[in-house]
Amino acid sequence: MSYPTHKFDDQHCYRLIPSKYPPISLYEDVADASQLDAVFAIEALTNPRLTEEVGNFASVPVEERLVGIPHCSYVMAAFTHVNPDGARFNTADFGAYYAAPDVHTAIKETVHHMERVMGYTQEPAQDIQMRCIDAWFNAELTDITDQTYLDSELYHPTNYSHSQVFACSLKSEKQDGVVYQSVRHQGYNCYALFKPNLVTKVCQSKHYSYKWNGKSVNAVFEMQLV
Template identity: 30%
Template sequence: MSNAAADFEEIDVDGNYHVLIPSRFPPIDIFARIANGQDDAFFELESLTNPRLKEKRQILNGADAVDGNSPLVQNWNHAPFAYPNPDGTYFFGPDLSALELASDLATALAISVARRERFLGDTSEPATGLDMRALSRTVRGRFADLRSLDPTTPGEQRRRLGQRVFEAGLDGIVFRSADRGAGLCVSILRIETLGKAVQGEHFRFNWNGTCIDVIYDFRTGKKIYPDELRANPELAA
């Protein structure tokens, strides 16, 4: 149906969505290199200034019904809302936190490759391997349908649309990926729309000093080539 407050359609979202995050494989404790067996003391000190842990305490203290294992307080879910992104996101500036997820793993990989290439290129990093972990979770809510929006729409125009969606009180936006036209994404404004994040496949991105030329899938042993991933809508990771 048409939204009275802004010129876009609304749709109900109910599905599984994906993202890639940096990973250590195998995982290690965050303070393992410096704590010398005093991990608890380091955790206590760090918690005094950590905005994610502060928000988590506020959520748990503010509502007795909130389970400590709830998706609301899972680190992977509420950290994106606790730590503002200084660059903002596709539709929102740094003053409004949003979590962006992809509708399929292939699109999530293409997006992650593009972002890592921009960062590594900007910092002139030498050739290296990056270990990345896939996360998935369900998303349920009422979203603005901007799938028809041209992915090359200028940032200023996208931000104006995002502000209108926020003012309309919707849970976020469904849109087409600028990094893989065959894929859809969601930009999420409300943590309440998220199910619990689940760890999935583990990948290594091979940065050759200029671009990420190949992705290794640790589970299958297969190689995935970013150019093919972006160009082939049928290619699945």
């Protein structure tokens, strides 16, 4: 079955990650993706925690790796530190860079997933600092934003089995990824990129504080220097 596609050029997108995760200089210091394995081997001789920091970059094909640009490690981390359960459009076998063209959509998406994790582990009330990663990408994404797809199991709120099968099919065909409607912010879109090097530019922008009250995230504040 063929699906419609949408071409994006220099598309701006937003992704929120916990501020506790620092950039990984290895990806940014390597100019050529084919040199990454050799540089890693050398660096690992003096940094025993390097494997934990950079994750499993061997799972990312050399021709798809993103290296040598500022903050690219934030993109690579989405592919080298993969949730064992996967997510809507990826499994434990491959990562995806999830982002949104509207920062409020990115916030709503992360709030939902944070509430699931924090609730499951019964974390006490606390403030969680998040940083916004702005990125720009070029890609031709499979477009499932039409109502025909919105009514399908691809958009099940909690069961990702159908959407993961769909994603595996696209991945096997070397497709760039998916543009889909957010399940957490109705009427707004999200992106799932299957290749890190679709991203051409990355920067850090705003910082936010998520207020976890022990049961839910009941407020989100933008943090500013005064």
